[in-house]
Amino acid sequence: MDFVALLTAFGVGSLATAVIQFWLSERIISKRRIYDERKEAYLGLLESWMKYESREPNKQGEFNVGHWLLRSQLVASDSTRLLLDEWEQTEAGSPDRIRATKQLKAAMRTDLRSP
Template identity: 55%
Template sequence: MEPASLIAAFGIGSLLTVLVQRFLETRSLSRQRQYDERKEAYVGLLESWVRGEDANFTDASARDTGHWLLRAQLVASPKVHDMLSEWGETKPGSDERISATKKLKSAMREDLRSL
């Protein structure tokens, strides 16, 4: 094999390695960012629910929950997004809300595991 073709082959191999590594790194960082965003929104929503129950569902607690609900809807998977909409249509403290909350928490766990 000629030295020029050996150098060219080594250069092309190195270039391909760098490109593949860059692609995998970018994909990994994107998934991690997506996981972090969803986790923050889901945990914030769950904490706002607790604060709302402690405050007996005041206007301020409703705004807090609405804030976190919107953030969760922005980053949620389609399944969780639909469940968030369903949850938002229920009345606080009702049996429907309790059932929707259980389903929603389960879907959130599945969503975070899938990333």
């Protein structure tokens, strides 16, 4: 009887270990996926802003900024999403836009700091 109890105890322990390892690996994968999605969206947004503001504004540039803005809003944290909305409502080159851009970049850095 002691042998059966010992065998059962090791089996349950192995099963518990496997479940915990699976849960931890899935959690890491999920965090990494969120990090990668945010990184791609934020960099795309920043690059499209730079191209749009450094060249003569046109419809394609507006489309690109809008595309990356939407993608960023989908994956951003709540605080960054509010700053994205605030940035979107400001006029290009205005003091409000400059302030909103600085705050937004700081929020993006915070989002990307911990994968």
